Amino acid sequence: MLFLLGEKVVRTTTDHGSFDCPICQSPQTALHVLDKNYFTVFFIRILPLKLIGDYLECSHCLHSYDPKDTSQPAYIPHLSMILSYLMLGYGVNESKLLAADIYQNMTNQESDEKELRNNIAALSEGKEIFETLKAASFRLNTMAKIRLVEAAYLMTRAMSDLSYEDRLRVNLIGNALDLSLECINEIINRIQQVQ
Numbered sequence: 001m002l003f004l005l006g007e008k009v010v011r012t013t014t015d016h017g018s019f020d021c022p023i024c025q026s027p028q029t030a031l032h033v034l035d036k037n038y039f040t041v042f043f044i045r046i047l048p049l050k051l052i053g054d055y056l057e058c059s060h061c062l063h064s065y066d067p068k069d070t071s072q073p074a075y076i077p078h079l080s081m082i083l084s085y086l087m088l089g090y091g092v093n094e095s096k097l098l099a100a101d102i103y104q105n106m107t108n109q110e111s112d113e114k115e116l117r118n119n120i121a122a123l124s125e126g127k128e129i130f131e132t133l134k135a136a137s138f139r140l141n142t143m144a145k146i147r148l149v150e151a152a153y154l155m156t157r158a159m160s161d162l163s164y165e166d167r168l169r170v171n172l173i174g175n176a177l178d179l180s181l182e183c184i185n186e187i188i189n190r191i192q193q194v195q
Ligand SMILES: [Zn+2]
Pocket: 021, 022, 023, 024, 025, 028, 058, 059, 060, 061, 062, 063
């Protein structure tokens, strides 16, 4: 007999009450979201495997926040980290205007030069980006993860000829954020269709 085994992420939400959303710039209700991975047989949930996400989500703008820090969406420092990582690969001076542009387009705020410099210094000294993103993914909803992959792809496409290694780097960033290869390809296809 054939058993169809798999994993499925199940999202449960509870009402967290009101918080001051920095994106909406007004009090909004937030959901407390828990994403749990389940082992499935024939697509039926059998066994909870582990908690893979725990964050607040604004019910208006849908940005996800670390429950301990709602001063900015949780993806923003990681956007800066990803751009810094790619800047190191493609040349800090050659890519800094582009990185600032992508950051501003994504967040509607100016990139923090000091933060970028600190990230670049930490990465040069051996800070492991993929481990950092794996840990970060706990506080990110899918929308935030998609934004981070979009930023990585836009920067990569502008700075490279999208060789195997260039695309692989984008895939590794998506994988570290717990996105499947199909999902990463879909994000990239969507960008290509828009432009
Ligand atoms: Zn909001």
